[in-house]
Amino acid sequence: MATTTITRRTIEGISPTRRIIYGVIFLVLALIILFMFTLKMDPATISTMALTPTGVTRGAVGDLVFPALPAMIVMNALVAIAGIYQIVWGFGKRTNLILGLTFLVFLITFLMWTAGSKTLFLGSLLYSGITLSVPVILGAYSGVLSERAGVVNIAIEGMMLMGAMMGALVGSLTQSAWWGLVGAIVAAVLLALLHGWLSIKYKVDQIISGTVINIFATGMTSYISSKFMQHYEHLNGTPIFPRTPIPGLADIPLIGPIFFNTNFFVYSVFALLIILQLAIFKTRWGLRLRSVGEHPKAADTLGINVIRTRYMAVILSGVVAGIAGAFFTVGSIGRFEEMMTAGKGFIGLAAMIFGNWSPIGAFGAGLLFGSFESLGPSLSLLGSKIPSQFVGMLPYIATMVILAGVVGRGQMPAADGTPYTKE
Amino acid sequence: MADKPEKKDVGKIFLEEVNRPAGEKTKKGNGQAVLIPVLAVISGLILGAILIILTTEEVYAGFGRGIFAGLGEAWKVVSTAYVALFKGAVGDPVRIIQALQSGDALEIRRSFNPFLESLVVATPYIFAGLSVALGFRSGLFNIGAEGQIYMGAIFATFVGYSVHGLPAYIHMPLAFLAGAAGGALWGFVPGFLKARTGGNEVINTIMMNWISFRLLEYLLTGPMQRPDSGGSPISPFILSTAEIPQFFAKPIRFHLGFFIALAVALLVYWFLFKTTWGFNLRTVGANPQAGRYAGMNIVLSTIMGMTLAGALSGMAGANEILAVNRTLALGFSPGFGFDSIALALLGGSTPGGVILASLLFGFLRNGATKMMLASNIPIDIISILQAFIIIFIAAPAIIRTIYRLKTPKPESEPVVEPAAQAEGGQ
Structure with missing residues (x-):
């Protein structure tokens, strides 16, 4: 060799x-x-x-x-x-x-x-399209962060679910949406640490590790929800992030009402888009992150600490997944319900692949996929003959088509999914 | 095409671990092939007990009164829960003995019902566990068992209610095989994509899962909805000729499907270990390069492995409809497909191991239902236990550290090494 x-x-x-x-x-x-x-x-x-x-x-x-x-x-x-x-x-x-x-x-x-x-109602459609895309896009960012460093993360769904539950729980106990957000991030980061610990330290197959976290999160959130949150109302009623118009920008015709008159989570999607795109592709930090995902041995030779970089990427991935999870509770309805993420994490994963492992691509694909979701109900209101479930299938089918390389294969990080052993 | 070999290596290290023949493992691993799963289950139960203690208010109240009161409460909570779990899973020993002494046939059957019910729960687990195990053996990670179960159920239900005028001995097998075909179709697609285009089967099967969930939603609110359901998403009942027979009167649901599952497991064993096809499958699964050098058809092997895995999961879905539910509703599967990953791991991807693991999960899940009633512990604890068990099986190093076991001599190291280097270098 x-x-x-x-x-x-x-x-x-x-x-x-x-x-x-x-x-x-x-x-x-x-x-x-x-x-x-x-x-x-x-x-x-x-x-x-x-x-x-x-x-x-x-x-x-x-x-x-x-x-x-x-x-x-x-x-x-x-x-x-x-x-x-x-x-x-x-x-x-x-x-x-x-x-x-x-x-x-x-x-x-x-x-x-x-x-x-x-x-x-095109404006309403766009507005709800963006709002519904938030967890999908954030989930896709989360995936980009860890997979760029070579750690496959199919546990986004589980991290989001755990974040949603913890967000509701902490938010209800403290009666503060911000503390709810913090709780969500901490919960998701703990799961991310578990993912890192299993897949980086013990070199457990990353798919298995991710599956374990999904199963664990499903069980844990449902367990706590049915043991406590359904019995004690005060544990499941968190304040939510209010709609905060950005002064000046919110008054711009057309785009103001749709983009600049929403809540923290929509703004964080845009902020993270800029931050991540620049950080991953324009900074030394990003270069190191990507080198660890592409060719860890070369990166190690050049003195980059592969293990530490991967841990950092996975933890950041958890932070973003936690924000995505918080969206479900402190960002929208203020209550936790079992299995409320309903596969959004997996659509996020799909959006990440569709968006070619880059933040900007993930954003575009996430917006597209999220809008499909908002289309479903609107279609039935308009009396469409196409069942909304078929519209809902499109993101999944599109991802399979992309993966099959029919319309140009994406650029998966070369060492994605491969544990690294220092020699 | 630089990423071609690398794509095959997703899960490589793990698959190497799983694919080592069971016999070899036992000889070289100081019997750890058996010891580690057992310790994993025990550790899982201990962690589950800790979770129960931590989430019970009475325990905190007890510790408020004093350390011994607290420990007493903790013991009481855990013992109540696990005794209820045991009685729910196997039956109440006292009641069984009394029933046997009284000689009342009805009472005997009733006292054995928890045990029989556990077998009913274990049946779909056997099919789905075999599916994931067969996938592992052929070097594929079939995370799509759940979707394949859905397709199996849809196909079996359709044949079960729409085909009229057949005698039971034709209709029932036909519906069952239709279910297998539905699952096989859902396995074939990712298998074909993997073999032909290198599309990662993990992502593709996840996508196929969600497509099948949406498809079921559509079918049950449209073409397959029962006309008199009053809008609720449920299919018509299957005809009595399509039913897999249950052996006893109404409350006892023990059925022929359990024995079909055992027969299928035997068939899978024979296929994998006694036929050339199975040998090719395992060789390609363990080491595609070796398979290629030996002139084996990798494309065919991949497609066949995934299709057969799909068919097995499809049988799980068919079994649930034809033997237990007799009608198709949303959420008919409490996640059999996802649990089956744990089963295949626990069973070391051997048919015998899968049967044992399925029985264990059947007992656990059925017992947990009773535990929920007896001690107010949500059934979701089963998922948590499963997660712990998979972690311990997948990372045996953790178990070895906890129980201070010796690390077995890594004689397969030279085999792993070139593969790992190829990954790193690629």
Whole structure:
């Protein structure tokens, strides 16, 4: 094993086959839009979109009213053109971005078609989409942090669940949302330490360690919930983080009401996006973190403490997962219910893969996946014929497609999931 | 494609541990192959007892009165709980003896009911545990047993209520095999993706789990909903011809499925250890490189391993519907699929070991139901016990430290070494 070669797939361009597959996907989407929505649209339909979330007055704007069919034809044509351009010339590095945009067009046309001439509450939809995405995005950040250092973390779900429970418990006891948040973070960090201890020190398979933590968190939270929290009301009623508009920014029309008039958790998503993206890719700390995840032996040779870096990454991953968990209780309804995370941690994991192990990608994918969740209920209100469960499946299917490499495989950290033994 | 060999190595170290033939382990490990699982279970029960003590108010009240009062309360709480667990799992020995003496057939059956009920609970565990064990043997981590159980249940239910006019000896096996086919389908997809594209089966099976949960929600609120259910998500009852027969009258649910599970375990043993296919599967699972050099078909082996694992989980789902529930509802599985990971680990991925581990979990879960009634301890303690047990099995070093056991001579070290280096270097 003296000669070890490091070959890395180049990410600058995508292979011709992939380019054509992408192009075909764009064209198929264009055809679906054409036959399912555009051709079925009544030419007289006028679309009405309410751009401000209901009940918000700061930065409110009027409804957007426009004839549906011409708008749809334009969007449809754009997708088709994108498809042809992709097949003939290719978008190169921007392909994934364009893919996201075409999906967005698909979504908008779909919504216009379902809404018909009824008012579409686009502002509310976006607002709830972002709010519902919070745990997914934070979960994805959590995954990015630990996996960049080479520790697979499928325990995000368990950490979030534990955080949610502890947040409610501590928040109720102290009657303070902030202490609830602290409690959630501490609980999740303890589980993260267990994950680190098992997988780094004892070199237990990281999947097993993660599974153990998920099982433990499920059992522990349900145990404490049914033994104490359901019997003593005062243990399960925490104050929640209020909606705190950011002065100035909240008054900006269109984006103000959606992005800057929410609570701590939505702001933390944006703050962490900037912090993590810069820290991981632009600082020495981030370089060390990534080197430990890519090639721990080389990192060790250069004097980086692999074990300590991995512990640190896993603990930070726990901190973020704890914030995500706190969102469920001190961030939204103020009560803990058994199994309330309902797989959000796993969607976060999916978003991390979809977002190519980077904070910005995780953010985008998390927003997309979270919005699918908010779409479900809205669809049934609009009388859609597509069952919301199928919409809910899309994130999972998309992740499998990405993993299979049909539309360009992601860049998994090379030493992800491999325990490190110092020689 | 640089990450190709590395992807195969997710879980490598662990799989090396698991895949070492059981016999070899016993010879070289000073009998620790048996000792460690036993100690893991005992340690789990001790930690469970500590948790019970820490979460009982009476104990704190007792310590408020004095140290001995506190210890007394602690003892009382734990003994009440574990005695209830034992009686709930196996039956009340006093009652059993009295029933045997009285010779009343009905009373005898009733007194044995807790024991029989534990076997009923153990049955799906055997199927699902075999599924994960077979996955481990073929070098795959089947974390998707839960989803495969869902698919098995969906397929079996559908065949169970929609196919009319068949005699029982055809309809019941047909529905059961339909369940196996449903699970196999859900295992085939990640197996195929793993073999063809290198897509990590762990992530894919997790995704497949969630897809199947959503699918069940959809089916039970749409196409498979019972017409007269009044809106609640539940399927029609299966026909009596599709039922797996129960042996005794109503309250006792002990059924033929238990023996089917034992037969399937025997079949899996025969397949894995007595056929060429099984040999290929195990070789590729233990060391893909060696398998490739020996001319084995890695793609086929991976797909087959995952599909068979799926089929076994599907049988667990079919069993639950055809023998116990007889109708499909949301949440029909209390997490059999997730528990099965612990089972396969505890049983050392051997069919015999899986049966023993399943019986243990069956007794624990069934007993915990009674414990919940007797001493107000939530059934969720079972999940916590499981987590402890998996930790101790997966990290035997912890158990060795606690009980001061000798570390067995690591004779397999040279085997692990090149693999580990390949990972580090890649």
